[in-house]
Amino acid sequence: QVQLVESGGGLVQPGGSLRLSCAASGSIFSFNAMGWYRQAPGKQRGLVAVISRGGSTNYGDSVKGRFTISRDNAKNTVYLQMNSLKPDDTAVYYCNADGVIGYWGQGTQVTVSS
Secondary structure, three states: OOOEEEEOOEEEOOOOOEEEEEEEOOOHHHOOEEEEEEEOOOOOOEEEEEEEOOOOEEEOHHHOOOEEEEEEHHHOEEEEEEOOOOHHHOEEEEEEEOOOOOEEOOOEEEEEOO
16 A cells, blocks of 8 residues: 655745655655645645656646756655745645556645735
């Protein structure tokens, strides 16, 4: 049973930064891709960023240039560095492995507010 555990969420002021971590119970190298999704109240869950086994990355339009996804295969962990945060980034952030029909973490709340 694969488990994904997110951490690093919290309250931050606009313009600030946070780094989310997603620790997997097994080897993340076994997954074709890992990613981060987010869901704000009243909105559908949407893609934030994804990284392939080979290291290729893709980002949602609203976070390009501000967020960076990375992976440490030795630590079985995926990261999301979030800079220049905006109130619209407020959401629950979910770690994912192998796409929407794959595995999900429990989510971590990110709130951007002054």
